Amino acid sequence: MSGTISIVNNNPTLGSFDVVISNVKAPNGVETVSVPIWSEINGQDDIIWYKATRQADGSYRVTIKATDHKNSLGNYRADAYIVDDSNKRFYITEKVVEVTQTRPSASLVIENNADLGTFDAVIRNIVAPNGVMEVLVPSWSLVNRQDDLVWHKASHQSDGCYRVTIKTSEHKNSLGNYRADVYIVDNANQRHYVTETIVDVKHNKPVGAISVVNNNKDTGTFDVIISDVYSSKGVRTVQVPIWSEKDGQDDIRWYEATRQANGTYTVNVQATSHKNSIGLYNIHLYYILNDGSRVGVGGTTTTVEFRNAKTKTQTYITNVNSEAGSFYSSS
The missing domain is CATH 2.60.40.3760 (Immunoglobulin-like)
Structure with missing residues (x-):
């Protein structure tokens, strides 16, 4: 059993090379040519047994990629084995090749x-x-x-x-x-x-994000969510003053937001708590810090409708029978 091993197409850009086994001589025939390959870093922890492919010229070839060997660079060892037609494996030869790759x-x-x-x-x-x-x-x-x-x-x-x-x-x-x-x-x-x-x-300015959700036009209600609550001095309380644009701040109410499990703070607002006003509402955000000071953080607005407040029911009483003590009502 004999053969010659050579390295071709050693590509530093791709970190790959080809192993070619030529001049293969096997008295009992060749079933397969196997090429175990590993980098010399950390022993044989990246060893792979490749099955070489027979070429038209009678040689056998396999392509090796560093990406299949933990992206290791440096020396690689390639051995060549022939398995003959009786399924016996024979060591033939070996080669050491230096693999380089242009890193990003x-x-x-x-x-x-x-x-x-x-x-x-x-x-x-x-x-x-x-x-x-x-x-x-x-x-x-x-x-x-x-x-x-x-x-x-x-x-x-x-x-x-x-x-x-x-x-x-x-x-x-x-x-x-x-x-x-x-x-x-x-x-x-x-x-x-x-x-x-x-x-x-660094972070010197208290911050917080205000969003309005669940704005229900039928019930005149909405929820305010405050997220990303932060101050370098620590936040003791989150306050949300809210009022309608109508008649100035005559309906202002200071809400204390409730902390949720996910770290956000929420407030539920009802138009009934603001004189049933509709239209533009102002929403401001303040923090009571751990040192007791109050700081303004931001603000936003939302538009409120309250359709149910506009709906009135009128009841009519007809067919009054004073002797029978009966009447008919409709609405």
């Missing part, structure tokens, strides 16, 4: 970090030999390690860069140093680490 690269810059508890991670100058399927930016605060880790998917911009906005509200409202990494997923669905940075995130 890019630059990462931080923009719009303006003490508002948010910042943008911008990825530019991308070089990706196997293309770009998506760009991922895992980020976390350095407080309590990675307990607030979030994998963000960056959006492709018209100028070719990728951008994602990181919010402290998505990271337990932690402040201080954040780490942002960049990974490129190529068109072969392989994920590559590219770079990282540290950014100091």
